[in-house]
Amino acid sequence: NAGVTQTPKFQVLKTGQSMTLQCAQDMNHEYMSWYRQDPGMGLRLIHYSVGAGITDQGEVPNGYNVSRSTTEDFPLRLLSAAPSQTSVYFCASSMGQGGYRTYNEQFFGPGTRLTVL
Amino acid sequence: SQQGEEDPQALSIQEGENATMNCSYKTSINNLQWYRQNSGRGLVHLILIRSNEREKHSGRLRVTLDTSKKSSSLLITASRAADTASYFCATDLIAGGTSYGKLTFGQGTILTVHP
Numbered sequence: 001n002a003g004v005t006q007t008p009k010f011q012v013l014k015t016g017q018s019m020t021l022q023c024a025q026d027m028n029h030e031y032m033s034w035y036r037q038d039p040g041m042g043l044r045l046i047h048y049s050v051g052a053g054i055t056d057q058g059e060v061p062n063g064y065n066v067s068r069s070t071t072e073d074f075p076l077r078l079l080s081a082a083p084s085q086t087s088v089y090f091c092a093s094s095m096g097q098g099g100y101r102t103y104n105e106q107f108f109g110p111g112t113r114l115t116v117l
Numbered sequence: 118s119q120q121g122e123e124d125p126q127a128l129s130i131q132e133g134e135n136a137t138m139n140c141s142y143k144t145s146i147n148n149l150q151w152y153r154q155n156s157g158r159g160l161v162h163l164i165l166i167r168s169n170e171r172e173k174h175s176g177r178l179r180v181t182l183d184t185s186k187k188s189s190s191l192l193i194t195a196s197r198a199a200d201t202a203s204y205f206c207a208t209d210l211i212a213g214g215t216s217y218g219k220l221t222f223g224q225g226t227i228l229t230v231h232p
């Protein structure tokens with residue numbers, strides 16, 4: 001299993017450009033999420049999905065869109081890049097089960113380092 | 118604001134010593150998890166402790182959870198230089214008995230273990 005993969009690893013954008021960060025997992029996990037990590041800070045949740053066709057906002061959703069058309073893929077779209085979106089972006093997945101959604105450990109991808117000029 | 122807050126923000130010790138990191142949170146949780154992040158890498162899950170558990174062990178790791186104080190601690194015994202990393206706690210919040218299905222991370226503790 002490849003686990004959670006993210007592409008690209010590095011990206012430089014100009015203000016106003018749009019792009020899509022790709023995330024895929026091959027573990028048949030229901031739950032997938034996107035985080036951003038800024039220097040000296042923990043991870044902040046951007047968007048998450050509890051299954052194909054279902055997405056919801058996290059703590060910092062503004063400026064980002066997501067969709068979940070398949071179980072495997074969960075792309076993150078930056079609509080109009082801003083310097084404030086310069087960050088490291090992590091995708092994660094976990095099994096997620098039961099009515100309580102008592103999900104297990106999250107598996108993280110290697111991250112995408114994004115710089116917006 | 119962040120749900121989990123780690124203390125201390127940075128910890129520097131010698132190989133062989135024990136390292137203790139603490140995490141406090143604000144609201145009821147379903148479970149609490151600890152993750153490790155090596156510089157420039159993604160996070161790796163270390164251990165999960167559920168709200169009805171008080172202590173859990175995994176190798177050289179020992180995690181405690183005190184739901185009355187809304188706090189958890191991670192103890193790494195006999196530390197090694199390879200344990201140098203950032204350590205994060207993450208909580209799975211619940212409200213009305215239902216998990217929201219998302220983790221909230223603290224800001225992390227940077228652990229440096231000197232050979």
